[in-house]
Amino acid sequence: MDHGNELGEFLRARRALVPAEFADRSPDPARRVPGLRREEVALLAGVSTDYYVRLEQGRERHPSRQVLIAIARALHLDDAAVAHLLRIGFPDLHPTSAPVTRVAPELQRLMDQMAGVPAFVVGPGQDVLAANALAQAVYRGFSAFDNLLRMIFLDPVAREFYLDWDQVARTAARNLRAAAPAAVERTEQVVGALSVRSPAFAALWAEHDVGPRTTEVKRFRHPDVGEIALHFESLTVVSAPGQHLSVYTVEPGSSSAARLEALASPAHDSVR
Structure with a gap:
């Protein structure tokens, strides 16, 4: 940048x-x-x-x-x-506070107790700082559940996993720019790495589009349970500047609900 x-x-x-x-x-x-x-x-x-x-x-x-x-x-x-x-x-x-990269034990405990809800904490540069077991199961097919931008633009499974990859990629780039003022140094590192390795990211970043991602429906093709639609919500962690709690919910009684339940079951864990 x-x-x-x-x-x-x-x-x-x-x-x-x-x-x-x-x-x-x-x-x-x-x-x-x-x-x-x-x-x-x-x-x-x-x-x-x-x-x-x-x-x-x-x-x-x-x-x-x-x-x-x-x-x-x-x-x-x-x-x-x-x-x-x-x-x-x-x-x-527009002064900013230094971003917090350590997830409080109480927040980790909250996510762990949300057994039927995929939940994870995103920090500076869209790094995944912590996640509960179900969130890790949702993203199981990726080489690492570490940074959302790296996963979307550099992991080869992303275009198969995200049914709307083009829209997901555009939204991710817009969201990174919206969050950039709160984490300039880490954002610069992510932008530098992705710009060199991903022409798709470089083209989107050059558009200077900006927009925080707060709520949307995300459609995945999971390697274990097939297509699943989840409602995404991003919540600011007030006690930790730069952190957001991301949670997925599902329409009750839907096929996606049954597939998410399958991911959460002990039987699925034992198969893995």
Whole structure:
């Protein structure tokens, strides 16, 4: 992650994603610029083209909040992207606590007592810091249950395991960027390793998309029990900055519920 001109890189990447018609321009087959031109963003935001160019080039380092909000509207950013824009625009106003990588014994005990619910703790850079037995059983097919980004982008079983791999990969990259301010050093390590080894990750990271992953339905093809759909929820661990408790629940009476129960059974453990 290059912090030299993070704001400019973000603006350029997001400008390229906005369709030209959002600037009241008719589609032009001869148009060479993907997305909006700089002058179009400036016009929509109500600032001079020269000022906007200086923002992208990193020659203007002190934009006002009003200017950034106006640019966010011009780029049609959602709430998560606006929050990210303000963080990188005003880094001194968003101090962060040092992330905690040790999982409290009480939290581990809570997960262990959730016998029928897969649960695990994710920390800086999407490292898996702790997990209960059922969560480990869900991810049994991977070479290691250690870092969600490494598993998704580098483990060869991932594209078979995740039925919606493309969406999972995009969501994971967006979530990593959303969590980056809370764990800059570890995020840089993960981004550096993945960018070299995974062209898919490098392409997604270059889009500068951002969005915290809080709840969704995840569809897996488990090597032991077959296809299973689980509802994912991410809960902030208030006592440990940078940690999130991830839990999976299942629709009662569904085929996924029966398959999850099979994973949780002592008979399944004995077979393994």
